[in-house]
Amino acid sequence: MAMPGSLYIWSIVVGICYAVPLAITLPTASELFGLKYYGLIYNILIFNLPFGSFLFSGLLAGILYDLEATTTAGGGDTCVGAHCYRLVFIIMAAACVVGFFLDFFFVIQK
Structure with a gap:
């Protein structure tokens, strides 16, 4: 966007976009798929990053x-x-x- 200060704003937005999937993947994996193959399912879900x-x-x-x-x-x-x-x-x-x-x-x- 090349506006003064826009780098800071978009860095925060990108940080949130990376942090939210990391934070919700743990409970989502356990709630949807159970804990039997939790490690494998978690790694598959987090592979997108x-x-x-x-x-x-x-x-x-x-x-x-x-x-x-x-x-x-x-x-x-x-x-x-x-x-x-x-x-x-x-x-x-x-x-x-x-x-x-x-x-x-x-x-x-x-």
Whole structure:
């Protein structure tokens, strides 16, 4: 968004988005599936965080940054400004909106 102070606000939002699934996964796993295979079920439920981080931060952000970057005289690529990650932010926000509506849909189905 490139507004003064927006980095702090969005860092807090991302922190909450990571903390809430970590906090609710423990009771959700035990309530829905019981305690017999709790460790396995918990690890399957929590696997989305590192997998999503790898896909969005490692692959998507890296590829789109390389597309936006310009080659410098020293042989490297660089990109300065908000436009470097704007498309990554839009894609991640769209994925979050889709996830929210899927969660809402599954809650209503129960």
